Amino acid sequence: MASREPSVLRPVRDVAVVAFGQTATARSTDELSEVEMLMPVLHEVLAATGLRTSDIGFTCSGSSDYLAGRAFSFTMALDGVGAWPPISESHVEMDGAWALYEAWTKLQTGEADTALVYSYGKSSPGSLRDVLTRQLDPYYVAPLWPDSVALAALQAQALIDAGETDEPALAGVALRSRADAAANPHAQLGGDVAQGEYVVRPLRTGDCPPVGDGAAAVILAAGERARELCGRPAWIRGIDHRIEAHGLGVRDLTDSPSTRLAAERAGVFEHPVDTAELHAPFTSQEVVLRKALRLGDDVVVNPSGGALAANPMMAAGLIRLGEAAARIHRGASDRAVAHATSGPCLQQNLVALLEGDAR
Secondary structure, three states: OOOOOOOOOOOOOOEEEEEEOOOEEEEOOOOHHHHHHHHHHHHHHHHHHOOOOHHHHHHHHEHHHHHHOOOOOOOOOHHHHOOOOOOEEEEHHHHHHHHHHHHHHHHHHOOOEEEEEEEEEEEEOOOOHHHHHHHHHOOOOHHOOOOHHHHHHHHHHHHOOOOOHHHHHHHHHHHHHHHOOOOOOOOOOOOOOOOOOEEOOOOEEHOOOOOOEEEEEEEEEEEEHHHHOOOOOOOEEEEEEEEOOHHHHOOOOOOOOOHHHHHHOOHHHOOOOOOOOOOOOHHHHHHHHHHHOOOOOOOEEEEOOHHHHOOOOOOOOHHHHHHHHHHHHHOOOOOEEEEEEEEOOOEEEEEEEEEOOOO
């Protein structure tokens, strides 16, 4: 008889986030190339650990050639990082959170003890809402050109129809997130921002993320090497990612079973968490994620302001992991869950559980 798949995936090695850096997200960075935007955060994380690029055992990046508008655009950034003498390197055509997952896997094999992960995206040069239609099903959905906000509005209306939220509750999510972002120097928006006019009913301007450019980087280290590089490492106790069906019509948009399964496999439900950094670009998506991750009112959600305050494409997910790790580094959190998403209506979801050493 086949054995039951274990509910929690146990890491082979202890791996931690030991440094995190991000740019201030900007409405436009026409005066900067991707390399010029990225290099300051790479220097920041290296300086925080005292490492040089030659000390890094593995390098992995996340970006989108389609967003950049040219093939193999990531190689220019890699030249800036330093690819000579030859380094062990990889790239994912995804948010940097998935690059972190690959780097974590590499460290689990024992082939490296340190890893540099970075990601970046420039959304300002084109129409992001139109660009994102190209990730939809090419036969039945993409020809209709439903943009990212229209699809999120479908999800929000499904939640309202199911009685799980309403427009005032969504406005409350927006106001809380942007008030928290007022203390975050990397956020685009902060303070008491009005909800504004409808973009696509029932979503107003305040329910939607700002479009901006930005980059982020983290350094991972294994075992005692992590303690040498950081006073209080953020240990990745579990991490997993899952995907929903591609067809929106076969999904329940009011729920996210892939997030729930990823959280179960990462061990999130074994003990309470005190912090959650959720990659919820739309207010309605926080409602879905809170339910999937079983977050109570005692959990601090998106103290950084989240993607509603700054949402640089290809980096916002990695930033969620970095923000959760940074709170552990400075002692503001002991056990945090971080989430990243990609695709329409929370199609792909990554969940990580981070813990600090007992105090």
